[in-house]
Amino acid sequence: MGSERKRARRYALLSGKGGVGKSIITANLAATLSTFGRRILVIDADLGLASLDVILGITPVSTIQESFRGEQSIEQVLQSTRGFDFVPAASGLPEGTVLTERLTAGVESAIAALEERYDAILFDAGAGIGDVVMFFAGLADEIMLVVTPEPTCLMDTYATIKVLYHTHGTRDFLLVVNQSGPSPASADAGERIAAHLQEVISSHFESQETDPVRIRLAGSIPVDTAVKHSVMRRRLLGETNPDAPATRALTRLAAFIDAAIRNRKTP
Ligand SMILES: Nc1ncnc2c1ncn2[C@@H]1O[C@H](COP(=O)(O)OP(=O)(O)O)[C@@H](O)[C@H]1O
Ligand SMILES: [Mg+2]
Structure with missing residues (x-):
């Protein structure tokens, strides 16, 4: 009993549409969770267009792609910043966009080691529903969909949910509504968008499935x-604008995730 170890809870931040805020949310969420005392690892899984190093203001010493090739160990790739650890990725390399045996084995062994x-x-x-994105989604315990209120983004989110349901049988999704209007009304806007998405999805699945997808x-x-x-x-929001509405909202998101991590079940 005393030897029971809780495995790290894995979150994949996904979005059908690009440029919605996945990377800024990942970086700021990781930093805030680490101030709560959580031990956090961030993996830049956008292997084609990695950008977390830029957001974090870090120049990577090496990248996860070099660990796939056996040129660096994952320990050499790992960097610490703002209280959390970070595995950077290279941008602009075609090998990050194709799901090869080397990529899947490399990611799986990096996770197992760390x-x-x-x-x-x-x-x-990365954005979209390509093979590499779906691979990372398949490794995750939780899918966190990042959406904006734009109808095009909601359409892509709906499509992403359908694909995840059909490929991995995912039924539970966490939703982060980003750019949800101006500050005081943004919480209501988030609730409205979540309810709308749930309604569209339930009406789709009800006709075919008994157990609908939950958002x-x-x-x-x-x-x-x-x-x-x-x-x-x-820089991160807490460093440049500690009292801004987005910073406070990200702290609330971190508190939500923190509670989920604390209550997670031992597999
Ligand atoms: N809440 C927000 N308010 C204003 N601008 C935002 C917000 N969230 C994201 N952005 C803008 O969108 C850009 C893209 O965000 P990013 O996290 O890189 O998206 P993704 O990783 O989904 O492609 C950011 O550089 C920023 O300019
Ligand atoms: Mg990104």
Whole structure:
């Protein structure tokens, strides 16, 4: 009993549409969770267009792709920043966009080597529903869908949910509504979008399935100029704008995830 170890809870941040805020949410969420005392590993899973190093203002020493090739050990790739650990990826290499045996084996062995040290692992995935994104989704315990209120984004989210349901049988989704209007009303906007998405999905699945897909709102983040401000400075929101509405919303999201990590079941 005393030897029971809780495996790190794995979260994949996904979105059908690109540029919705996955990477800024991943970076800021990891930093805030680490201030709560959680041991967090972030993996840049956007292997084609990695950008977390830019958001974090870090120049990677080496990348996860080099560990796939056996040129670096995963320990050499790992970097620490703001209280959490980070596995950077290279951008612009075609090998990151195709799901090869080397890629899947490389990611799986990196996770196996590292995960005992952490409470949670965050995968910052690429946009869309390609093979590499679906691979990371398949490794995750929780899918966190990042959406904006735009109808095109909601359409893509709906499609992403359908594909995940059919490929991995995923039924439970966490939702983060980003850029959900201006600050005070953004929480209501988040609730409305989550309810709308749930309704569309339930009506689709009801006709064919007994057990519909469930969407749970994890957080709503307002449109906030502080986000661009922090990205332009290659810093995190807590560093440039600690009292901004987006910063406070990200802290609430981190508290939600923190509670989930604390209550997680031992597999
Ligand atoms: N809440 C927000 N308020 C204002 N701008 C935002 C917000 N969230 C994201 N952005 C803008 O969107 C850009 C893309 O975010 P990013 O996290 O890189 O998206 P993704 O990883 O989904 O492609 C950011 O650089 C920022 O300028
Ligand atoms: Mg990104």
